[in-house]
Amino acid sequence: MIAALSLLAYALMLALAGPRLLRASSWADRAPRLAIAAWQALTVTVLASLALAGAALTFPTVTVSRDLAGLLQACIMAIQEQYASPGGAAAGATGAVLALTILGRTLWCVGRGLAGMALERARHGRILDIVGRDNKQHGIVVLDSDEATVYCLPGRRRRTVVTTGALQALDEAQLAAVLAHEHAHLSERHDLILGFSRALAAAFPGIALFRLAAAETARLIELRADDAAAARSGRLTVAGALLAVASPGKTPLPSIALAAGGAGAAARVRRLIPPHNPLGRARTAAGSLAVAALLTLPVLLLGGPAAAAAGHNLCPGISTSASSPAA
Amino acid sequence: MPKFGDLESAIMEQIWRAGRPLLVREVLEGVGRGLAYNTVHTVTEILHRKGWLTKERDGRAFRYGAAAGRDKYVAGLVTEALSLTDDRSAALVGFVEGIRPEEAEELHRLLSAARNKEVRS
Structure with a gap:
């Protein structure tokens, strides 16, 4: 019970305070890769804590025994005892529903999201195969369109697509910067990270944490790819390339493109103009440690109170240390 | 072949x-x-x-x-690519969305100032 309550409290605290801490932090834009990891760790930890809390409610803790038969016997007795009382049975049932709902909903939505992504990509790719022109020199696919745009199609047959409008707007150095940006997306599988965080947002639409995590992940992967491109081509070249592709040209951009991310694109250019100011090594290491701690704490919370109560453990848990004989 | x-x-x-x-x-x-x-x-x-x-x-x-002109297929792909910013799917990953004209002008100014500074230093 103590484990379940502390896990629930941990999840609640993270869900409420986590986004505020991460969004208020000024380091996220200076270390986008760490910030991406922190957001994913935050969402995974909240889900895992809730699911583990459910499991802790369902399975009573028992004294760890020396041998498996003793453990099983103690387990059965503890379960019988818990479920003999109406209160214990209700808590157990609630816990089971909580754990299974979270696990099931997460797996279902992530699976469906990734499958949908693969289908959409395959359909897009089939059309691209026929109407796109291969440019072997740059390793890109060219689309004949005045609309200046660049995007990539991740997956097994990954491709970077550039429209003729974008090719006209970019000079050689800027094109190299754009391709480095897309290469970072492809090689670091940003599509999977984004797909995962969006699937969680779709799975639990009521919870602000997941919505924020998806939005921030979408923003941060662009910053990360900009940094990767800047390392190759220089920050001002990347800024120039962004402006060249994003600036409204002869053809007016569709209103959705402007409405959805006008501010985001401009903020990216502004970020690239001053000299690079990455997060220091010590602070990056501290941040990485914090992310790791975030993830391991629920496991400690689950095992901690049990261990403190002299060798108690979760019922189905297999323990290697046999501290006291079975009751 | x-x-x-x-x-x-x-x-x-x-x-x-x-x-x-x-x-x-x-x-x-x-x-x-x-x-x-x-x-x-x-x-x-x-x-x-x-x-x-x-x-x-x-x-x-x-x-x-x-069945349809090449332009129509290309336009379909480009529209999909430009609407990546809506939160629907991560099937494609884009480069950049649009910037408003006023803002683009200001950013062009800032960028060329930074370039000049870099050349001089």
Whole structure:
């Protein structure tokens, strides 16, 4: 019970305070890769804590025994005892529903999201195969369109697509910067990270944490790819390339493109103009440690109170240390 | 032997360029490359089944025409790419969205100032 309550409290605290801490932090834009990891760790930890809390409610803790038969016997007795009382049975049932709902909903939505992504990509790719022109020199696919745009199609047959409008707007150095940006997306599988965080947002639409995590992940992967491109081509070249592709040209951009991310694109250019100011090594290491701690704490919370109560453990848990004989 | 996808692309290219429905024989002449009639016929039939080509009888043979212009397909892909910013899907990953004209102007100014500074230093 103590484990379940502390896990629930941990999840609640993270869900409420986590986004505020991460969004208020000024380091996220200076270390986008760490910030991406922190957001994913935050969402995974909240889900895992809730699911583990459910499991802790369902399975009573028992004294760890020396041998498996003793453990099983103690387990059965503890379960019988818990479920003999109406209160214990209700808590157990609630816990089971909580754990299974979270696990099931997460797996279902992530699976469906990734499958949908693969289908959409395959359909897009089939059309691209026929109407796109291969440019072997740059390793890109060219689309004949005045609309200046660049995007990539991740997956097994990954491709970077550039429209003729974008090719006209970019000079050689800027094109190299754009391709480095897309290469970072492809090689670091940003599509999977984004797909995962969006699937969680779709799975639990009521919870602000997941919505924020998806939005921030979408923003941060662009910053990360900009940094990767800047390392190759220089920050001002990347800024120039962004402006060249994003600036409204002869053809007016569709209103959705402007409405959805006008501010985001401009903020990216502004970020690239001053000299690079990455997060220091010590602070990056501290941040990485914090992310790791975030993830391991629920496991400690689950095992901690049990261990403190002299060798108690979760019922189905297999323990290697046999501290006291079975009751 | 060209790849299958290349041949599909070449056949569509031929028919789009002609601007009218073609016989398989005419497609073959355009594509060239010493391909067998049957190969071109099979792939044309597949394109018809996939909805890229329409098919109409002409005497004892069939004429295949484009179901839609190349521009329409390209426009469809570009629209999908430009609407990536809506939270629907992560199937494609873009480079950048649009910037408002006023803001673009200001950023151009800032950028050239930074470039000048870099050159001088």
